[in-house]
Amino acid sequence: MRQTPAHELIEALDILLQRLNDFSTLLPQSNLPFWLPDEQISNLPQCAALFSDIWYRDGQDGRVTRSQHGLIGADDKLIDLAHSVNAAKQSFQTLATQHRLSQDSDLQNQLTRRESFLAETLQHHGYSRLHLRQCYRLIPIIETRPVKIGFSWYTSGxxxxxxxxxxxxxxxxxxxxxxxxxxxxxxxxxxxxxxxxxxxxxxQVPVMRANLLWKQDDRMIRKARNVSLPMLILLQTGETLPEHNQPLSSPPEQRSxxxxxxxxxxxxxxxxxxxxxxxxx
Structure with missing residues (x-):
């Protein structure tokens, strides 16, 4: 018998929760270097909890996500697990979107909102406090080690x-x-x-932006990306984290x-x- 959209949605969420659990169990076992500038998230177990944090807190504004930048050295196994988490996030988001659209085709302009019927479905299955924005955001993965990373607050968006x-x-x-x-x-x-x-x-709310620099032959390759979670960087045995700066822990009050x-x-x-x-x- 074919599953209903609601059952498919809950099954996708269960898969995501299991993969997050696997990732968060393996991460604290890493012996590779890491850098986490926030005093409240200063070690790998605390960082693992951040990656798995897809739930609302009492009184939290649904438009606000709990964010933290940083660098985490990762081996192949941790990188593979991170990819599996991201794939599960994307599958759940796709099904969540389809579920909402199947209820009301006029909701295409409201896909970023936590609609009441989706919330009711999740609540019925025990997931009433799921924070969809934190659920959807992907783990940032860097599989080729940069030579330098510059962090800066982007406040002019x-x-x-x-x-x-x-x-x-x-x-x-x-x-x-x-x-x-x-x-x-x-x-x-x-x-x-x-x-x-x-x-x-x-x-727009201030965001942390990472400017990554790679050296390839005689060329310098640059890429910028916004980061709301620590970046995983694939490191080989004996490699250290890329050179990086240490920005302010909170954004400046005025436009930069x-x-x-x-x-x-x-x-x-x-x-x-x-x-x-x-x-x-």
Whole structure:
């Protein structure tokens, strides 16, 4: 008999939990070098718990994930287990997405949210406190040792979505239009010229970025990636961790880059209730 989507989903989660358990059991047994800058996560057993942490804590905002950067030397067996964990994560995410879409095809724009029917399914099977964002994130694996890794906080990230005045008006009209500040913004839209476009800005949370450097023949190869978990680096016998810096444990409070003088978007909000700005002429 063919399994239902819900049973497939729970089975995929059980496989993921087993592989996380195998990985977290093997990791503390490693004798290879590692670097973990956080005092609260300073050894391999604590790090293993971080990799296996896919659950909510009381009062935790579902949009926030518990993150930690670092470097962990790994042998072939640990690397293989990490790949198996990542494969299980991807399988579970695919089934979770399909399960949600099978319930309601209009949810394609909400795939990053923990929808109520998925939560109810998990709760029915004893998994009510699963944190999907922490569940989906992959273990970062580096199978060719870099010569150098530079860590830095990226605090200037933001998403920009273009809106027409008509779209902005529709969104304002869904708010309490009896409020004076909403009416003022609706009136402001009436002064725009035909063809004007607006920009809706969303500041992104600071992320740790790793800049990796490899030397290949006479060339230097660079690659950057965001990291929310310590990176596993395949080390051969006698190899050490790559050269690396030690960034601040928390991001700076201000943007790390100065605003460009030719910034195309007016930094002053045009429609504050929507975080919408005008483009400079």
């Amino acid at each position: 933001r998403s920009i979505k273009q809106l027409t005045p008509e779209q902005a008006l529709q969104r304002l009209q869904k708010m309490d239009t009896s409020q004076t500040h909403i009416q003022m913004q609706i009136d402001a839209l009436g002064h725009l010229m035909p063809g004007d476009m607006l920009a809706q800005l969303q500041t 880059r100065n605003l460009r003088s030719d910034l195309k978007i007016d930094p002053v909000p045009f429609l504050p209730s929507l975080r919408v700005h005008k483009y400079n002429n």
